[in-house]
Amino acid sequence: MGPDEAVVVRAAELVRKAARWAEHDSLPAEDELDKFLRTGPHETITVADDGEDPPAGRVVRATYSRPFVAHASMAPSxxxxxxxxxxxxxxxxxxxxxxxxxxxxxxxxxxxxxxxxxxxxxxxxxxxxxxxxxxxxxxxxxxxxxxxxxxxxxxxxxxxxAWAPFGSAMTADVAATLSPEGLLSSWEYDVYSQGHTARPGYAGVPGLLSATLLDPPAIYPAAVDPPAAAGAGSTRNALPGYDLPRRRITGHRLIESPIRSSAMRGLGAYLNVFAIESFLDEASAAAGRDPLEFRLAHLSDPRGRRVLETAAEAAGWGRPRDDGVGLGLGYARYKGRGAYCAVVAEVEAETEVRVRRLHIAVDVGLVVNPDGVRNQIEGGATQSASWTLVERVRFDRRQVTSDTWESYPILRFSQTPAIDVTVIDSAEPSLGAGEAAQGPTAAAIANAVAAAIDVRVRDLPLTTEAIIAAINRDT
Structure with a gap:
């Protein structure tokens, strides 16, 4: 501490280099996050349980995941x-x-x-x-x-x-039964996650990092989730916006963890929508049906149907594509009661995944500021593309190692896709535009990659390494 910033920074660096920390293996293995999230103990959150056993039929299953993600603001705190x-x-x-x-x-x-x-x-x-x-x-x-x-x-x-709270890693299991008519006749969904809020005052504790280093040290519980009335956390958007029978949807929040997690844009909706919408593409393929037609067959909400059809029409859904190029869909109504958003991604997948363009349709009810709506949707889609393609917190058993822009990359300007947003006119009550595009964008990109290379990548981000791992899994 001192009056000259440069001197203080040099002194801090000297102290950093000279310090010897009592480190020990307290973090999970980075390549075993799925196991870590499932081990527990958990709080069990029942989202829906129709109490009916699945009928006989073809069962489709899949598991999807995302890693821890950093805020990575342009300037530090x-x-x-x-x-x-x-x-x-x-x-x-x-x-x-x-x-x-x-x-x-x-x-x-x-x-x-x-x-x-x-x-x-x-x-x-x-x-x-x-x-x-x-x-x-x-x-x-x-x-x-x-x-x-x-x-x-x-x-x-x-x-x-390295030390700011992260958006939680998550993993989700999906299982559904297909009827002989090629429709979903049951739906089971289990999502495993840390909590999504550790803001100051959470769980009745201050929640400030340096307090854990005082004498005596503060001891904080794992992150919690907002209540369902406030949009939930781990289970946000875990309930699909489709007409599905025999539903069983359960959240599993980890209540002990050495990694601090808290609110990150969209909370659990990003992974939940990615998993649900990726699975719908897999189920439609198993049923031998077009992904758009398959969604519409399970969707009676006219506003949901309209954003899907609008985005698909803008993208030229069903048109011939060059080799290595794919179109993919993603759709959700944010929090189940907010804005409707549908995304069609056009992706080129050769040596790496490149998102050429995103066609987005959004219904936020009565529009007060059209430019503001487009800005929110474009910004959310761009950030989601970065999470989906490149972002991942890296760590060893003792510390976070992704503490530079080289080890924690974000999407560069040269990599950002063109984005076309159609804001649908509506006389319905106004809805918030923020965070509506996060999940649908991720799902659309992943589904487009699968359409381009005929390989399903279920673990984010969609790096070259993840694609190779998916190819090896399927061979």
């Missing part, structure tokens, strides 16, 4: 604090919740709630819960040592990528 004393502190933070952060700081330090004032300041945004709150608390701890002196804490890029 920052916080400023002034310890006014005695027992009073002012804080400036880009936290998404300044009042919960103030209460968490007070709780962690045993202060009166009114003694902590947090003011929001603009900085790099995020898509849920990043390290903004942690950086603010770091500043408070340092400011306490020098009362009256403003203290700024700026995390490094390495700190941000």
């Amino acid at each position: 920052c916080g400023i604090a002034v310890w006014r004393g005695p027992g009073r502190v002012d804080v400036w933070s880009h936290s998404q919740g300044v009042f919960p952060l103030a209460r968490a700081i007070a709780g962690a330090l045993g202060l009166e709630a009114e003694a902590v004032r947090v003011e929001h300041a603009e900085n790099a945004g995020c898509y849920g819960h990043n390290a903004a709150d942690d950086a603010a608390f770091d500043a408070v701890l340092l400011a306490r040592a020098v009362p009256g002196t403003p203290v700024q804490v700026l995390w490094s890029r390495q700190d941000e990528l």
